[in-house]
Amino acid sequence: MRDTELIVSFGMRLPRTTKLERAATTSRRTPQHLTTAVLIMLVVTASPAFADATAFIGSTATPANRQVKGFAVGIGLLVLGFEFEFARTSETPAEAAPSLTTGMGNVLLQTPAPVAGIQFYLTSGGGAYRERLGTREETHFGLNAGGGAKISLVGPIRARLDYRVFRLRGEPLHQVVQRIYAGLNIGF
Numbered sequence: 439m440r441d442t443e444l445i446v447s448f449g450m451r452l453p454r455t456t457k458l459e460r461a462a463t464t465s466r467r468t469p470q471h472l473t474t475a476v477l478i479m480l481v482v483t484a485s486p487a488f489a490d491a492t493a494f495i496g497s498t499a500t501p502a503n504r505q506v507k508g509f510a511v512g513i514g515l516l517v518l519g520f521e522f523e524f525a526r527t528s529e530t531p532a533e534a535a536p537s538l539t540t541g542m543g544n545v546l547l548q549t550p551a552p553v554a555g556i557q558f559y560l561t562s563g564g565g566a567y568r569e570r571l572g573t574r575e576e577t578h579f580g581l582n583a584g585g586g587a588k589i590s591l592v593g594p595i596r597a598r599l600d601y602r603v604f605r606l607r608g609e610p611l612h613q614v615v616q617r618i619y620a621g622l623n624i625g626f
Contacts, residue, residue, distance in 0.1 A: 488514050488515075490588075491623070491624055491626075492509060492512075492623040493509050494506075494509070494619040495620065496618050496620060498538060499616045500616050501611075502533040504530050506526065506527040507525070508526060509523070510523040510621075512546065517547060517548055518545070519559070520543070520546070521544045521561070521563075522544075523544060524541050525540050526539045526540075529571060531571065531572060535571075536611050537571070538567060538568070538569050539568045540566070540567045540580065541565045541566050542564060543563050544563030545561065545562060547561075552590055556588070556589050557590075557596075558585070558586075559585060559586060559587070562582065562583045562584075564579065566578070566579060566580070567579075567604070567606055567610075569612075576608050576609055576610050577608075578610070579607045580604050580607060581604070581605045583602070583603055584601045585600075585601060586599050588623055595623070595624055596622075596623040597622065598620070599619075599620055600619050600620075601616075602616070604616075604617065
């Protein structure tokens with residue numbers, strides 16, 4: 439018998455390995471096994487994602503109160519959520535208050551479950567805006583931050599209250615704009 443082989447029954451030969459070779463083989467497999475185990479645990483223990491949609495109406499208070507209408511769709515995973523929001527504020531030429539259209543992507547930090555039927559959240563994000571007053575128009579990038587609450591009503595239907603501060607880049611007539619709204623939210 440040669441030094442590098444071990445004869446096994448049925449005439450099969452199994453190569454002999456040293457402890458060092460076995461350790462090297464095991465350590466190469468460990469990350470793969472660990473990765474597989476972690477992925478299986480994540481799939482088995484993951485909580486379901488919850489999506490929701492909101493239709494809202496409110497007021498943009500800079501420089502004068504004007505009506506804002508819009509919608510938002512989002513998804514939440516326990517305390518972290520993601521949302522896209524579109525809103526349009528009307529123009530009031532008599533008060534030199536421009537219209538403002540925004541499309542923002544936001545990240546929400548929220549309570550994992552409602553507390554006394556209310557789910558609180560903080561939000562921050564960015565996206566595009568268009569401001570118009572008469573023939574003057576500015577389209578650029580904007581940031582927003584704020585917070586609010588989703589209040590349970592019946593089943594998956596909730597009321598939503600939200601306050602945001604927008605910081606508009608470029609050359610808008612008003613670089614900081616405040617908005618408050620109330621909306622009807624449905625989870626699915």
